[in-house]
Amino acid sequence: MTDAPLGRSAAFKVLTTGYVGSTGPGVAATVSYLTDAGRHLIFDPGMVASPEAILAPLAALGLGPEDVTDVVLSHHHPDNTMNVGLFPRALVHDHKVEYRGDQWKNRDAEGYELTPSLRLIRTPGHSPEDITLLAGTPTGVVAFAGDLWWHSAGPADDPVAPDRDQLRASRERVLAAATLIVPGHGAPFTPDATTPR
Structure with missing residues (x-):
């Protein structure tokens, strides 16, 4: 069984391609836009x-x-959330809650479908609360994976990850479903045998 959503009608555009320096101090997130079934999402x-x-x-x-x-x-992590306030009318989703204004609703992200083409799954490893958004598009499944990969080269051994075995398991789970990966701080890449596990 795959985690891939059944629908294939989502579309996406990377709004800005992020980066991370090996020694700092600059960092920027890869910020993406997705649309499906009348919804407009920012990742x-x-x-x-x-x-x-x-x-x-x-x-x-x-x-x-x-x-x-x-x-x-x-x-x-702030480098992935800093500008959430730019979208005050949006329903904000994380690993266990939906937030809007001064209200929240508890719900587990695991398997949660925003639409038939947009599914959240839990992928802990870089942090305990990591989630991935799997988008079914006409050309395949795109994984918006946050910092499971910072960029196409990994890093192979994430120095921030509290549990490297969990990181590897989550990477394998995403690789089993996705044809394209949008990492947290780099350009989208097509996974292959050299993709860090």
């Missing part, structure tokens, strides 16, 4: 040089912050 609106790095490419799609219906946070 990991984290640290960027300026909010315009997110809002300008979104505007080029004909959308403003008020049009965003959902924000998905892969985990709670």
